[in-house]
Amino acid sequence: MLTDVIKMAAPMTFGVKKLTLMSSEFLDRYPHIMLLLKLEDRLTGIVGDGFDISLRISELCDSSLVSNTIAVSRRVLHFACVY
Secondary structure (H helix, E strand, C coil): CCCCCEEEECCCCHHHHHHHHHHHHHHHCCCCCEEEEEECCCCCCCCCCCCEEECCCCCCCCCCCCCCCCCCCCCCCCCCCCC
């Protein structure tokens, strides 16, 4: 049986829109795990801040970290001709 605390960081909007339901399902499946989720839009220091997992919507700058692409996000810029 898994028992532990997982500390995860993620961007605010992504966390609210995607991780809320996913984390609820995960915790239902693994009730002995505590998930500490920190949602904010600044880049956190994964190692320095003690995170086990950090989801980022960006390029990986530090090559000493291990990363896996879990999804591709298309970015779109919208603007108005008259404001």
